[in-house]
Amino acid sequence: MKMGTTRITTIQMVALLSSALIAVGIFTLPRDLAMKVGTPDLWICVILGGICGYLSSLIIVSLSLRFERLTFFEFNKLIIGKWLGTILSICFIGYALLIGAFEIRSMGELTQFYLLEETPISVILITMYWVAIYLLIGGINPIARLIELLNPICILIFILVFCLGFKVFELDNLRPLFGLGAGPILKGMTPTFLTFSGLEFLLVFIAMMQKPKDAKKVALIGLGIPVFIYLLAVVIITGGLSVERMKHQKWPTFALIQEYEYEGILFERFDSLFLVVWLIQMFTTYVVCQYVAAKGISQLTRISYKKANYVLLAAVYIICLIPQDLNQLEKMGTIIGWTSFAFSFFIPSILLIIAVIRRLKHEAEPQNGP
Amino acid sequence: MKQNRKMVRNFCLCIVSLLCVSGCWDSSDIEDMSFVIGFGIDSSENDQTPIKHTTQIASTKKKGEQGVMPQGKLYQDLTLEGKSIQDILRSISLQLPYPVYTDHLETIIINSETASKYDLSILLDQILRDNVTRLSPLVVLSKQQASDILDTNIEGEIPSSYLSSIFENKTTTLKIAPSVRVGEVSANLSSQASFMLPNVVKQQNVIKVDGAGVIKGKQKKFVGFLTDKEVEGVNWLSEEGKAGLLEFHDEEDNTIVYEVQHYKTKIKPRFKKGRLSFYVQIKAEGWITEDWSRSAHNLAERYVQHLEHLAAKEVERLMKGTMKKLQRDYEADVVGFSESFRIHYPRDFEKMKKDWDDYFADADLNYDVCIKIINTGDVVK
Numbered sequence: 001m002k003m004g005t006t007r008i009t010t011i012q013m014v015a016l017l018s019s020a021l022i023a024v025g026i027f028t029l030p031r032d033l034a035m036k037v038g039t040p041d042l043w044i045c046v047i048l049g050g051i052c053g054y055l056s057s058l059i060i061v062s063l064s065l066r067f068e069r070l071t072f073f074e075f076n077k078l079i080i081g082k083w084l085g086t087i088l089s090i091c092f093i094g095y096a097l098l099i100g101a102f103e104i105r106s107m108g109e110l111t112q113f114y115l116l117e118e119t120p121i122s123v124i125l126i127t128m129y130w131v132a133i134y135l136l137i138g139g140i141n142p143i144a145r146l147i148e149l150l151n152p153i154c155i156l157i158f159i160l161v162f163c164l165g166f167k168v169f170e171l172d173n174l175r176p177l178f179g180l181g182a183g184p185i186l187k188g189m190t191p192t193f194l195t196f197s198g199l200e201f202l203l204v205f206i207a208m209m210q211k212p213k214d215a216k217k218v219a220l221i222g223l224g225i226p227v228f229i230y231l232l233a234v235v236i237i238t239g240g241l242s243v244e245r246m247k248h249q250k251w252p253t254f255a256l257i258q259e260y261e262y263e264g265i266l267f268e269r270f271d272s273l274f275l276v277v278w279l280i281q282m283f284t285t286y287v288v289c290q291y292v293a294a295k296g297i298s299q300l301t302r303i304s305y306k307k308a309n310y311v312l313l314a315a316v317y318i319i320c321l322i323p324q325d326l327n328q329l330e331k332m333g334t335i336i337g338w339t340s341f342a343f344s345f346f347i348p349s350i351l352l353i354i355a356v357i358r359r360l361k362h363e364a365e366p367q368n369g370p
Numbered sequence: 371m372k373q374n375r376k377m378v379r380n381f382c383l384c385i386v387s388l389l390c391v392s393g394c395w396d397s398s399d400i401e402d403m404s405f406v407i408g409f410g411i412d413s414s415e416n417d418q419t420p421i422k423h424t425t426q427i428a429s430t431k432k433k434g435e436q437g438v439m440p441q442g443k444l445y446q447d448l449t450l451e452g453k454s455i456q457d458i459l460r461s462i463s464l465q466l467p468y469p470v471y472t473d474h475l476e477t478i479i480i481n482s483e484t485a486s487k488y489d490l491s492i493l494l495d496q497i498l499r500d501n502v503t504r505l506s507p508l509v510v511l512s513k514q515q516a517s518d519i520l521d522t523n524i525e526g527e528i529p530s531s532y533l534s535s536i537f538e539n540k541t542t543t544l545k546i547a548p549s550v551r552v553g554e555v556s557a558n559l560s561s562q563a564s565f566m567l568p569n570v571v572k573q574q575n576v577i578k579v580d581g582a583g584v585i586k587g588k589q590k591k592f593v594g595f596l597t598d599k600e601v602e603g604v605n606w607l608s609e610e611g612k613a614g615l616l617e618f619h620d621e622e623d624n625t626i627v628y629e630v631q632h633y634k635t636k637i638k639p640r641f642k643k644g645r646l647s648f649y650v651q652i653k654a655e656g657w658i659t660e661d662w663s664r665s666a667h668n669l670a671e672r673y674v675q676h677l678e679h680l681a682a683k684e685v686e687r688l689m690k691g692t693m694k695k696l697q698r699d700y701e702a703d704v705v706g707f708s709e710s711f712r713i714h715y716p717r718d719f720e721k722m723k724k725d726w727d728d729y730f731a732d733a734d735l736n737y738d739v740c741i742k743i744i745n746t747g748d749v750v751k
Contacts, residue, residue: 039716113501172709179716241553244561258504259553269504 010214012144013205015151017198017222019284022154022229024106025195026278027251028333029230030237032191034246037184040174042243043234044185049192050227056345057199057219063352064206065215067362072203073299078360079351086300088347092200093296095339097312099197100289101320102332104128107282109326114254114275125320129313132287136294136309140208143291147284155225157277161270162232167260169239194337195230198285199223200344204292290316404428404468407445408477408530409507410516411455411493413484419451421484423458424517425470426530445528449517455496472500475507477530478552479516479570482583485592490585491559498556505553508534511567511583511592519572529577533570536579544605544614544630545598547582562587564702564727566604569595586702587727593700596692603692606652606685607705609635616656618684620663620677627660628681628743637710641718647734648707652685657745674743682739693735703730 008016033042067075072092077085107128108121116124135143178185199219206215237246237256246252257271290312297308323329354360410424425448448466452458462470480493497503510533512519522529537549547568558565564587571580582601586593596604605611616628633654640647658677696702708726712719722729 117501172713175713176716179713180720242557242561245553245557248556248560255505255553259506259551261504261506 006140006208007210008140008144008205008208009210010218012148013209013214013218014222014225015148016144016205016288017202017218018155018225019147019151019281020198020201020288021196021223021226022158022281023103023198023285024282024333025230026158026233026281027106027110027253028330029191029195030234030246030252031249033188033234034238034243034252036191037188038243038247039180039184040176040238040243041178041185042188042238043174043231045188045192046227046231046234048185048189049196050223050231052189052193053196053199053223053227053344054220056348057202057223058216059348059352060199060202060344061206061215061219063348063355064203065212066352066355066360067207068212069207070362071207071295071299073296074207075362076351078362079355079358089296089300092203092343093293093300095336095343096201096289096293096296097316097319098332098336098339100286100293101316101322102329102336103282103289104286104316105320105323105329106333107279107286108320109329110251110275111279114271122321125317128283128286129317132283132290133309133313135287136290137306139305140291143287147288150280150284154277154280155229157273158229159232161257161274161277162229162236164262164270165236165240165256165260167262168256169236170242171239173239173242174235190337192230194334194340196223196226197337197340197344198288200340200348201288201292203343203348204295398469402468404462404466404470405474406470406472407474407528408479408520408533409475409497410449410479410481410520411484412481412516413487414451416451419453421453421455421458422449422451422517423455424449424520425459425462426520426528427466427470428474428528443523444526445530447517447521455493459496472497472503475503476534478507478509479512479519479530479533480509480567481516482511482513482569482592482595485511485583485585487591489590490555490592491590494552494555494559497552503552505551505556507552508537508549509552509555509567510550510579511569512571513569513595514572519570519577522572522577523575524577533577536577537568540614541612542614544602544611544616546579546611547596547601547604548608548610558585558587559590562590562724563708564700564704566596566601566704584696584700584702584704586700593702596695599688600692600695603688603690604705606633606689607635607637607650607692609633610706613656615659616681616684618681620680622663624663625660626658626663626677626680628656628677628741629659630654630656631744632656637707639707639711639714641711641715645734646711646729646732647736648710649736650689650738652737652739653742654685654740655742655744658743658747661746674746678741678743681741681743685739685741686737689737690735697731697733701727701731703727707733 033045037045067078073089076088079085080088104125108124111124112119112121135146202215202219206212209215209218233253237252240256240259241249241252249255254271257274261268290309293312294305294308297303297312298305303311323332404427406425407428408426410426412422412424413420414422427446427448429444429446448462450458450461452461459470478497484493520529524532537546540546540548547566550565550567555565565585566582567585568579569581569583571578581595581597582604583595584593585591613630613632616630618626618628620626633652636651638649638651640649696704703726707730708719708723
């Protein structure tokens with residue numbers, strides 16, 4: 001492979017990170033928050049969750065920067081030895097597959113519920129897989145380029161669709177602030193933090209950046225965009241539906257979009273538009289997950305990246321059909337959330353501490369060519 | 371040889387790719403679909419089939435010749451009886467060849483007697499669960515049979531979409547009850563809050579919005595009606611209206627009409643030692659658009675002040691009448707006082723929200739109405 005084709009620019013990295021973070025949470029977070037918090041203060045949780053996410057991403061960044069040009073799969077061996085490192089890597093691969101499978105399954109469920117009622121779910125899933133594998137075979141560069149292209153459009157449409165919800169917005173639904181004190185807000189911290197799972201992929205991607213020094217900036221902007229989108233969603237859904245209603249709606253986001261209709265502008269209803277954009281986001285999240293897993297396998301074993309992709313495709317398909325119904329799928333989401341907490345905060349901090357104590361550092365050899 | 375094999379390969383590829391070119395095999399023409407515009411829910415006398423459900427379908431089939439306005443009705447009503455709404459909807463397939471689509475539903479009419487017999491969340495359950503039906507259709511009540519209302523023959527109109535457009539008139543009158551979407555109904559039902567649904571009546575060939583019905587939060591059932599005057603009071607209290615008229619009389623019983631341009635209502639709750647009271651503060655601005663009194667001096671400041679005072683009194687009278695009915699007869703808070711209380715006393719509200727209507731019924735009220743006349747019209751008498 002030519003030099004330069006495996007590197008991604010800073011902007012691509014921002015798009016990649018924010019795409020990986022905007023996923024099924026758009027649909028599930030509002031209800032999770034409403035159930036846990038129960039007061040209109042739930043939007044504060046999103047901000048706090050974002051701040052926590054940024055702090056843990058700082059740990060990840062400083063860890064990755066210690067080992068220039070090495071991915072998580074390579075440098076964990078340097079820190080905690082070959083055996084433990086391999087086990088950790090395998091866990092990380094499994095975790096990435098789990099997220100990928102979860103996202104693609106949720107996507108399938110929602111598509112079936114709202115759009116393609118009579119299509120078997122496996123057909124929806126398999127078409128997605130085919131498109132994904134075509135993209136994945138090309139390596140990181142096409143993925144990054146595609147996401148760079150799609151991400152801004154998706155974000156614009158998200159903002160548009162949510163802002164149109166102002167038609168049914170009532171400020172009173174968001175009042176009072178801190179009505180029942182700060183207690184409920186803390187309860188809401190877990191679902192929000194879990195929504196921002198995907199941060200840990202930075203452990204792999206920083207090694208591929210053209211300018212790894214920008215990694216902190218990437219973490220800030222790449223996290224800031226999803227936080228803003230989630231914040232907007234939660235604020236407008238709370239204002240439009242009221243907390244009480246969010247608890248009883250399976251997918252409050254969709255309920256909000258279904259509640260308003262506009263006459264005279266290009267579209268009267270926005271559900272399909274929103275779903276299309278959301279599908280793109282789910283797709284990119286899945287692609288990123290699978291890329292991480294395949295990359296991990298190719299770095300751990302002798303299996304080539306391409307072959308690993310095909311093998312993983314089967315694995316993801318099997319994993320994603322494990323949950324029998326929506327409740328089990330939701331449980332799977334919670335498990336993922338906690339694993340994410342381990343991988344985005346717990347493990348990086350331990351690794352960082354060990355690396356600092358042992359004064360481990362790795363410097364890349366000077367690059368040849370452009 | 372090599373070329374031959376290549377040709378065979380290409381040929382096979384072409385055949386296989388034909389599978390993907392399925393085109394519009396799954397298409398259905400818009401004429402062959404039945405778009406449901408309105409639902410009507412009544413109860414029937416038969417115990418075996420307690421629900422009488424009317425489905426109003428827009429006629430997409432052209433009747434008569436092309437270019438000529440279609441003769442007759444623009445809609446088709448199907449009234450069926452059954453045990454569940456979903457079953458009734460599916461029974462339509464027994465008599466109508468075209469599949470039924472509910473995603474363009476505009477109005478749901480519920481017979482008030484049915485609404486007092488059944489829990490409203492049961493009646494609307496199918497609509498809320500369904501994945502195609504949106505949450506934007508309006509819900510209205512009616513004293514008459516919903517099937518009768520849906521069968522009002524208005525020239526060139528479909529009754530249910532006609533009805534839903536009437537509610538756009540809330541800028542011209544305060545006597546119209548604010549429209550309520552299914553989504554809002556479900557929100558109120560799930561939080562056990564009382565609310566108000568507009569009432570519609572059919573008089574010969576006219577559909578009319580007339581007052582409103584009160585749904586009590588705890589039972590989720592219909593308890594009684596409010597007249598259009600009382601709805602006017604509710605609009606003043608809840609700030610739900612946009613603008614409209616206020617008719618009042620001077621000492622000699624001359625009618626004066628004040629047109630409200632915009633108004634603001636502030637509810638200040640007070641909760642001390644278990645005693646609940648509300649301070650209602652209203653500020654309105656508007657014009658005098660009709661004055662029957664002969665002694666009117668439109669420009670005299672004193673006269674305008676006098677009118678302002680009279681108008682304020684009238685608003686207070688309206689609100690008091692409404693509150694009396696709501697507190698004594700129905701014990702139902704449909705004016706949204708619970709919202710302002712929740713905002714001011716969140717902790718107390720957590721404990722009280724279960725029996726909110728009882729607290730509401732015992733609450734004291736103080737009014738402060740300030741009416742401003744900013745224009746007296748184009749006439750100088």
